[in-house]
Amino acid sequence: MARIEHFNNPEAPKPNSIVVAVTVFVQDDQGRVLLIQRTDNGLWALPGGAQDFGEYIAETAVRETREETGVEIEVTGLVGIYTNPNHVVEYSDGEVRQQFSICFRGRYVLGDPMTSEESSAVRWVAQGELEELSIHPSMRLRIDHGFAPRADPYIG
Incomplete structure (x- = not known):
């Protein structure tokens, strides 16, 4: 399914859904962050996705990271909660989703990065390499917050 991100775009379609979703900021022992290149x-x-029925939200973070990257993690904290109403995601099936994403901090447990149906590439990325990659501004905000030594999670 195709996906178009609208960010601070007054011409964006009006949202018709809000879905609880997660992203996960996890680093390896060299301080690099785990990123995927999305197929959509x-x-x-960051790896992530929507919560399933019957699932604790931290379980969503672990499952989505495993499904998209092949890497096992454990949730250790919270980077932030991202609810900007000016960020909507338009899907080819007609859904227009207002952002509601919880970004967790995770600890690498085991596994080697590998692709999936949702990721055409998966790799550990050093902070200095981020400028070379095409990253949506709202995702870059989460990544920057993950790297920042914040005492409290971002809420916005």
């Missing part, structure tokens, strides 16, 4: 829009992003 080609952009680089």
Whole structure:
């Protein structure tokens, strides 16, 4: 399914859904962040996705990271909660989703990065390499917050 991100775009379609979703900021022992290149829009992003029925939200973070990257993690904290109403995602099936994303901090447990149906590339990325990648501004905000030594999670 194709996906178009609208960010601070007054011409964006009006949202017709809000879905609880997660992203996960996890680093390896060299301080690099785990990123995927999405198959639906080609952009680089943190692993993540929507919560399933019967699932604790931290379980969503672990499951989505495993499904998209092949890497096992454990949730250790919270980077932030991202609810900007001026960020909507338009899907080819007609859904227009207002952003509601919880970004967790995770600890690498085991596994080697590998692709999936949702990721055409998966790799550990150093902070200095981020400028070379196509990353949506809202995702870049989460990544920057993950790298920042914040005492409290971002809420916005």
